[in-house]
Amino acid sequence: MxxxxxxxxxxxxxxxxxxxxxxxxxxxxxxxxxxxxxxxxxxxxxxxxxxxxxxxxxxxxxxxxxxxxxxxxxxxxxxxxxxxxxxxxxxxxxxxxxxxxxKARSVDPEKCTGCGECTEHCLVRNIVYMDRPGREPVQMEESMKVKVDTILDSYKGGPEIIVPILHDVNEEFNWLPPEALLRIAEVTSIPIEHILRIGSFYNAFSLTEKGKHVIRVCTGTACYVKGAPRILDAFSRELNVEIGDMTEDKQFSLETVNCVGCCGQSPVVTVDDDIYGYVNQTMVQDVLGKYT
Ligand code: SF4
Ligand code: FES
Missing domain, CATH: 3.50.50.60 (FAD/NAD(P)-binding domain)
Known part of the structure; x- marks a missing residue:
């Protein structure tokens, strides 16, 4: 066989x-x-x-x-x-x-525990922010220095004070200017890498300059199917600004967000802390009028 x-x-x-x-x-x-x-x-x-x-x-x-x-x-x-x-x-x-x-990882995967320390101290990431192409060399205006120092004076303690400090700085300038972050690092002796890590982790902080008012059009599923893209277009046309950008007069930033938890009132738009439900294109001018 x-x-x-x-x-x-x-x-x-x-x-x-x-x-x-x-x-x-x-x-x-x-x-x-x-x-x-x-x-x-x-x-x-x-x-x-x-x-x-x-x-x-x-x-x-x-x-x-x-x-x-x-x-x-x-x-x-x-x-x-x-x-x-x-x-x-x-x-x-x-x-x-x-x-x-x-491809080379420059890390031994057998030994890496995923602790994240290398991310915190990543020079490439921090240089990208602090020394972005086209950005003027980081120099602090006296008025900004006074404001940042006033905020710093109101906090005492260890590294745990960084979150409230960043919160106040973000509220004061509507973003976290690099020169302000360098000043915080200098005064508190908290490493700039650590400050950047916190600054980039929380959505409440912004590492890019934002307008005085931030408009967020929800593009989550419920809002999307109810016409969020058209509303986004309407804001973009009305303000003459691209999504993710700020108007020339620095009054408004236009962004998208994925669900703000009000799906029952979709489509939803937020302006700063205000929430607008059942928005349609004809309401865009009225909404903007409240902030100009
Ligand atoms: S620092 Fe932590 S996350 Fe980075 S390579 Fe080493 S073990 Fe892995
Ligand atoms: S999808 Fe827009 S609020 Fe939930």
Whole structure:
């Protein structure tokens, strides 16, 4: 009797570590295959990891994704090759050879605990903000120095005072000017990296200059389907400003926000702390009129 032999290999390659790639890897690994999961980004998760909610059910994206990420991360038969790209493939279905280029991370993934210390002290990130191309060299006007020093004088203590200080500075200038942050670092001896980390973490703080009034058009799912894009356009036309920018007279900034928790009154617009529900395009001028 002739024994039929097979040269197929019990290993598979999955390309792309998004939610589809992760689920495929888990299914294959559970079926007994050794899985090599290749992802060009630094982490598995894909685009879904950047989403808040998913259409049309409005489910939390992370609730769908996180269990698969954890299962993939722990599965002994799934070898994760992140920050990697395929160079070449040779062979045939069932038995092929793939060359993979792994990009340098400059970090040993076996030793990294994800503590985040390196982010706090990242020179590249801080230089990007403090020395942005086109920005004038950081120099502080006397009037700003007086205001910042007055705020600093009202706080005493350790590094925990940084949040209330930044809150007051942000309220005073409507953003966190780099020269003010340098002054805070100088007076409090808190490292500028730490200050920037706090400043960029909280949504309440802004590292870019904002107008006196900040208009936020909600583009969450409920508001989107009720016409938020048209309202956004109407504000943009009326103010002659792009989304994310500030008007020339520094009176208004126009932004979007993902759900402000008033979906029952969609479409919703906020101006500073004021909330406007059931907004339509004809109301845009009236809303703006209250702040000019
Ligand atoms: S500082 Fe922390 S997060 Fe950064 S590489 Fe080292 S262990 Fe990883
Ligand atoms: S989606 Fe706009 S308030 Fe919830």
């Amino acid at each position: 002739i024994q039929k032999t097979s040269d197929k290999v019990g290993a598979v390659l999955v390309v792309g570590g998004g939610v589809g790639g992760m689920q495929a890897s888990l299914d294959l690994a559970e079926s007994g295959y050794k899985v090599y999961l290749v992802e060009k980004g630094p982490s598995i998760g894909g685009v879904m990891a950047q989403l808040d909610k998913t259409f049309p059910t409005n489910d939390c994206a992370m609730c769908t994704l996180a269990p698969r990420m954890v299962d993939c991360g722990r599965h002994l038969d799934i070898e994760k090759l992140t920050y990697s790209e395929i160079d070449s493939i040779e062979g045939e279905a069932g038995n092929f050879r793939v060359s993979i280029r792994k």
